[in-house]
Amino acid sequence: MFSHPSVVLGRVPFEDRGFGRKRRMVSKQHSALSHFLARVLLRSSLSEEEREAILALRHQPSKVRSNHDIITPGEHTEEATLVAHGVVARFDGMRDGARQITSFYIEGDMCDLHSVVVPFTGWGLTALSDCGLLRVPHSELRDLAENFPAIGLAFWREAVVDASILAKWVGNVGRRNARKRVAHIICEAGIRMEMAGLGTRERFRFEMTQSHLADAVGLTPVHINRTLQDLRRSNFFSLGAKIVSVPSWERLTELAEFDPTYLLLPKQSAKARRSAIS
Amino acid sequence: MFSHPSVVLGRVPFEDRGFGRKRRMVSKQHSALSHFLARVLLRSSLSEEEREAILALRHQPSKVRSNHDIITPGEHTEEATLVAHGVVARFDGMRDGARQITSFYIEGDMCDLHSVVVPFTGWGLTALSDCGLLRVPHSELRDLAENFPAIGLAFWREAVVDASILAKWVGNVGRRNARKRVAHIICEAGIRMEMAGLGTRERFRFEMTQSHLADAVGLTPVHINRTLQDLRRSNFFSLGAKIVSVPSWERLTELAEFDPTYLLLPKQSAKARRSAIS
DNA sequence: CGGATGATTGAGAAGTCTCAACCGTGGTGG
DNA sequence: CCACCACGGTTGAGACTTCTCAATCATCCG
Numbered sequence: 001m002f003s004h005p006s007v008v009l010g011r012v013p014f015e016d017r018g019f020g021r022k023r024r025m026v027s028k029q030h031s032a033l034s035h036f037l038a039r040v041l042l043r044s045s046l047s048e049e050e051r052e053a054i055l056a057l058r059h060q061p062s063k064v065r066s067n068h069d070i071i072t073p074g075e076h077t078e079e080a081t082l083v084a085h086g087v088v089a090r091f092d093g094m095r096d097g098a099r100q101i102t103s104f105y106i107e108g109d110m111c112d113l114h115s116v117v118v119p120f121t122g123w124g125l126t127a128l129s130d131c132g133l134l135r136v137p138h139s140e141l142r143d144l145a146e147n148f149p150a151i152g153l154a155f156w157r158e159a160v161v162d163a164s165i166l167a168k169w170v171g172n173v174g175r176r177n178a179r180k181r182v183a184h185i186i187c188e189a190g191i192r193m194e195m196a197g198l199g200t201r202e203r204f205r206f207e208m209t210q211s212h213l214a215d216a217v218g219l220t221p222v223h224i225n226r227t228l229q230d231l232r233r234s235n236f237f238s239l240g241a242k243i244v245s246v247p248s249w250e251r252l253t254e255l256a257e258f259d260p261t262y263l264l265l266p267k268q269s270a271k272a273r274r275s276a277i278s
Numbered sequence: 279m280f281s282h283p284s285v286v287l288g289r290v291p292f293e294d295r296g297f298g299r300k301r302r303m304v305s306k307q308h309s310a311l312s313h314f315l316a317r318v319l320l321r322s323s324l325s326e327e328e329r330e331a332i333l334a335l336r337h338q339p340s341k342v343r344s345n346h347d348i349i350t351p352g353e354h355t356e357e358a359t360l361v362a363h364g365v366v367a368r369f370d371g372m373r374d375g376a377r378q379i380t381s382f383y384i385e386g387d388m389c390d391l392h393s394v395v396v397p398f399t400g401w402g403l404t405a406l407s408d409c410g411l412l413r414v415p416h417s418e419l420r421d422l423a424e425n426f427p428a429i430g431l432a433f434w435r436e437a438v439v440d441a442s443i444l445a446k447w448v449g450n451v452g453r454r455n456a457r458k459r460v461a462h463i464i465c466e467a468g469i470r471m472e473m474a475g476l477g478t479r480e481r482f483r484f485e486m487t488q489s490h491l492a493d494a495v496g497l498t499p500v501h502i503n504r505t506l507q508d509l510r511r512s513n514f515f516s517l518g519a520k521i522v523s524v525p526s527w528e529r530l531t532e533l534a535e536f537d538p539t540y541l542l543l544p545k546q547s548a549k550a551r552r553s554a555i556s
Numbered sequence: 557c558g559g560a561t562g563a564t565t566g567a568g569a570a571g572t573c574t575c576a577a578c579c580g581t582g583g584t585g586g
Numbered sequence: 587c588c589a590c591c592a593c594g595g596t597t598g599a600g601a602c603t604t605c606t607c608a609a610t611c612a613t614c615c616g
Contacts, residue, residue, distance in 0.1 A: 043396075067561095074539065092449030095535050100449035114438040117431060118321075122540040123445060149427060153395060156434035160392040163437060166444035167401060171370030171378040174451040174496025178604075209562060218452025223604055225564060257373050261352065262400040455571075487594060498573055503596060563612075570605070579596075586589085 032084035032134050033057060035108030035196070042195065043161065043264060044154035053144055054151070059134040070125040070133070079135040080112035086131030087207045090123050091215065101216040102166060104128065104189075104208075108196055113155050114162070116141045129207035161264045168262045173218040176257075178227045179236075181217040183256035186237055186244060191260055202246045206239060310362035310412050311335060313386030313474070320473065321439065321542060322432035331422055331429070337412040348389075348403040348411070357413040358390035364409030365485045368401050369493065379494040380444060382406065382467075382486075386474055391436050394419045407485035439542050446540045451496040454535075456505045457514075459495040461534035464515055464522060469538055480524045484517060 037054045040046070046054070061084070064070055071077055073093050081088065083105050090103040090111065102123065105111045111125055115138055145152035165188075172184050190201035198204060208216075214224040232238045236255055237246040246252050315332050318324070324332070339362065342348055349355055351371050359366065366389055367379045380401065383389045389403055393416055423430035443466075450462050468479035476482060486494075492502040510516045514533055515524040524530050 090445065092445060092453075094449070094453050098453050100453040102445040102448045114441065117435040118438050118442075118542055120539070120542075122442065122537065145431075146427065149424065149430070152427070152430055152434070153423075156430070156437060157395040159434060159437040159441060160396050163392065163441035163444055164396075164400065166441055166448060167368065167370060167380040170380045170444060170447045170451060170496075171372070173448060175370075175372055175376050175378040211562075218448075220605055221562090222564085222606080226604095229564085259400065261398070264396055264398075489594075499594090500574080500596085501572055504572095507596085557616100559615090561612100561614085563610100565610075566608090568606085571603090573602075574600090576599100577597085579594100581594090582592095584589100584591085586587100 032082055032108070032132070033059070035084075036082055036110055039108045039110075039196070040154050040158065042266060044150070044157055046148075046150055046154065050148045050151055053148060057136050057144070058140050059136045062133050062135055064127040064131045064133060066127055066129050066131075068127050070127060071121070073122060073124040074120075075124070076120055077112075077115070078139070079137050080110055080115055080141055081125060082110045082134040082136055083107055084132035084134055087128040088131055088133070089126055089128050089208075089212065089216070091126055092123055099215045100218060101212065102169065103162065104216065106192060106196055107198060110136070110158070112138075113141070113158050116145060116155065128209075128212045164262045164264055178217075178219055178223060179231060180256055181219070182213065182224065182227050182231060183236060183252055184258055185213070185217055186239075186246075187253055187256045187258035187260075188263070190244065190246065190249075191263060191265070195265060201249055204244055206242055206244045310339075310360060310386070310410070311337070313362075314360055314388055317386045317388075317474070318432050318436065320544060322428070322435055324426075324428055324432065328426045328429055331426060335414050335422070336418050337414045340411050340413055342405040342409045342411060344405055344407050344409075346405050348405060349399070351400060351402040352398075353402070354398055355390070355393065356417070357415050358388055358393055358419055359403060360388045360412040360414055361385055362410035362412055365406040366409055366411070367404050367406050367486075367490070367494070369404055370401055377404075377493050378496060379490065380447065381440065382494065384470060384474055385476060388414070388436070390416075391419070391433050392440070394423060394433065406487075406490050442540045442542055456495075456497055456501060457509060458534055459497070460491065460502065460505050460509060461514060461530055462536055463491070463495055464517075464524070465531055465534050465536035465538075466541070468522065468524065468527075469541060469543070473543060479527055482522055484520055484522045 033055050037051055040054070041051075059082070060079075064086075070081060070088065073091075085107050088105045088109075088111055089101045090105070091099045091101045093099050115121065119138070141155070145155050168188075172181050176184065186206075187201075189206060190204060193199045193204040194201045210224045210228065211221040214221045217224070219227070228239055235247055236252050237244055239245075252258070311333050315329055318332070319329075337360070338357075342364075348359060348366065351369075361383050363385050366383045366387075368381045368383070368389065369377045369379045371377050390399075393399065397416070419433070423433050446466075450459050454462065464484075465479075467484060468482060471477045471482040472479045488502045488506065489499045492499045495502070497505070506517055513525055514530050515522055517523075530536070
């Protein structure tokens with residue numbers, strides 16, 4: 001259907017850029033790509049060949065320290081960003097320096113898939129924790145999408161998921177009070193962490209500060225702090241030492257009016273699915 | 279996971295479904311479809327054949343009265359909704375009945391493109407004004423996307439635009455005060471109306487009530503009312519008899535911190551582009 | 557030990573909401 | 587043709603949520 005002779009699939013990763021022993025790097029990189037693949041396979045099915053093509057994506061590892069920007073708003077890049085570990089956030093910056101986090105991305109999420117079809121953005125990306133990243137050239141992703149229509153569809157579907165989450169966030173920020181907002185985002189984080197195999201919805205690491213949380217739900221750090229204490233006292237969940245712990249998922253989702261439909265996840269658990277494909 | 283049944287390539291549009299006088303229907307329908315095509319062509323280029331295919335989309339016209347829901351949240355449909363005239367909103371419903379509008383769609387916008395790749399949703403659609411709609415079966419759009427990869431890419435791109443607007447709305451609602459929120463959404467509406475050929479950014483019809491506006495920016499109707507009066511007094515814009523009138527676009531965008539980048543529009547005006555394609 | 561970052565607390569200010577009433581207009585039924 | 591009703595817009599007053607500012611504390615790290 002399409003021919004793109006310019007692309008060599010299955011190319012080996014770039015030379016190391018000077019951190020770590022090579023053997024470990026390669027294995028870590030591969031694991032990040034396979035997490036990404038697993039994320040895609042959550043919602044789309046791909047043939048063996050298509051999966052291989054994704055795993056063979058050319059890429060370049062890098063690290064970012066907490067609170068450093070990866071892409072500043074308006075910047076033009078030629079690379080998409082895959083999170084290998086840590087938490088990355090997309091944000092909208094206000095003139096006075098205030099920020100609104102509009103999405104967060106965890107291990108296995110590709111932050112910039114949209115840049116394949118739209119090469120410029122109005123937002124920025126920042127690291128909420130120390131992060132390991134894989135930079136993947138847009139051209140690689142574009143070739144993939146064009147050479148394998150199923151992958152194109154899958155990427156489109158991921159864009160729709162993105163939009164669906166964003167829409168829910170608009171509702172969250174626009175029409176809920178502080179307690180519910182915070183509760184809702186914790187619910188979302190719980191499910192996504194669980195689907196990514198990084199804990200359970202009742203207990204998982206939450207790699208961001210209270211200020212980040214404030215920027216995500218459109219509140220002040222001070223008010224977030226009081227709200228967290230309130231939620232803690234009311235026994236909805238506690239957040240301490242970066243660990244979220246939820247005594248009753250039922251009760252928390254009830255408070256948050258949390259309905260996971262918008263995450264567009266399959267019924268079966270992540271664990272079941274991952275073992276099915278590996 | 280969402281997999282699609284096998285596709286028949288090059289399928290011809292179905293027989294008519296027997297509504298209305300054919301001749302007039304066809305002409306009105308055609309105009310709505312060509313508005314949609316024009317919208318797509320703003321950001322993607324398509325071949326003659328691909329354009330024809332879009333114009334040949336099977337569809338069924340319908341009308342909805344103001345404040346009636348088109349799709350209730352969670353409902354399953356087999357049809358996408360193209361706005362022929364009027365304003366349609368996507369909304370997130372809260373348990374207490376409150377609503378947050380997450381996007382609005384004007385003439386030429388397809389509200390449900392995402393449903394091609396994700397057949398269920400968590401949101402609803404409602405008419406903010408009396409509307410003319412075209413229902414387009416998902417299967418039609420899916421076939422188009424699969425038969426014409428460039429159309430698939432274009433649709434994906436539209437999904438990204440959707441997400442980009444949504445992200446901006448999160449920032450708008452989460453980090454701006456009432457004046458700026460309202461100002462910002464008016465700016466967006468102005469640009470989009472102008473691009474759709476429905477007025478100029480300085481003067482256009484705004485087919486929604488103050489309550490709708492409140493639901494869009496996450497405020498109360500009462501507060502919207504006072505904010506509008508305030509903006510009016512400060513000479514940023516006035517909204518009366520459903521007409522928005524902006525004395526100084528410069529000043530309004532300055533207040534709103536409005537940067538149209540996120541709309542992912544081309545540099546040239548809608549008018550220029552439309553005349554180029556027709 | 558000093559400095560940086562993040563969490564916590566207090567008190568007053570500001571922005572927005574709630575409730576409740578009233579007005580104007582257009583449509584509708586008698 | 588009029589009376590009435592429904593809807594959208596407008597106003598006032600008080601309540602409540604959230605913000606701002608400023609200080610203190612805890613922890614980690616060089």
